[in-house]
Amino acid sequence: MKYIRTLLLLILCTTLQAYADEVPTIDPQATFTTDEGEETGTSYSGSAPLTVVFHANAENIGAYTPHYEWRFTKEGATQPYLVRYEEETEYTFTEAGSHRIVLYATFINGTDTVAYTKDYWQDAQPITIQISESKLEMPNAFSPNGDGINDVYRAKSNYQSIVEFDAYIFNRWGQKLYEWHNPAGGWDGKFNGKDVKQGVYFVLVKAKGADGRKYTIKKDVNLLRGYTETSGVNPTE
Template structure:
């Protein structure tokens, strides 16, 4: 015998917010959680940049003596077959490619010859943007709190692999960082480098498969302020 159970999506496990045919029947309240600015967020959709790591929880209820068989389906928009299927009650996945994806939970609650089939009304939706990476030409590490650190420009998107290195004119590596949110403060071995030109090399890859090979001269202008005046 097979029954189909309707449900309302819950935000947290353990809080009953379901509408089922019977309170005695097993069901699930799947949730998607991820970390945003150090806080755990629970949403049904995400629209942003990669890398994006999310945790998917089935949150089963009223299972009693039923055996729960879980099936998480990860599908790219425009495709009928999932690119990934997992059979755990809870699972985690990191999205590293651009595009739109859906994540759907199906559960079979089995007891003897009795099977109850659960499906989500609406799958979770994840939209990952195409990549973007731009680099400024100079910075002013003079301690005024403005443009004191050399970083890639704000608004970079979906950068899943990144390495930046700075060299002096003789080819000596002065600094490197591997997070696009990081940067160089104009110091090497604890000492401020002189004003002038330095060689930047960035190797990066976007979620859309784009490769960035940025080689350019950047200028340390410690003697300049944002107003354009020169400090002595």
């Protein structure tokens, strides 16, 4: 009799464990695409625009029918500003501030429901994204002399969270020589494929930051073809 009770208990435990292994689970993760490449995790702090792919990472779905609801909320808000219903979804962040992303997932199999919703997220860690405030500066000069140092006129490397960008180079007569529309781009000191003369040119930049700040930058640009590192002049200042 004792042997039978032990055997029944073992069967029950095995059945319960098998059932537990079959219950659907989620493990939300995000893949962040930056200038340095891709990284996956549940938090990120950096500059906009930032493209992120969100993964539900659901397991043990079996015969259950899944329903997904990604909720994007800004810090201090009570309602999401965006809701997505895919198992995997992509979004590009262009607004500064703190963003909180949670996945409401419900799995239904007949009368059996497994839910990861409001109660679950009371204790679970959401995906958090911090988008920095914007910053943009343009240098006064550059030296396109082929030495591999400061050969291209572009935004200073400390720019961040710039979501709109238009830059134009003019000569002293107001003729447009070049334009570019990404802060990572720039002017190599050429017009129609030929080097322009050393001298003073003019840049006009209109841009917008993730924090809503608008930039209008107008300044002279000194093109210094004879500059070398030992000349004592820093053309990026």
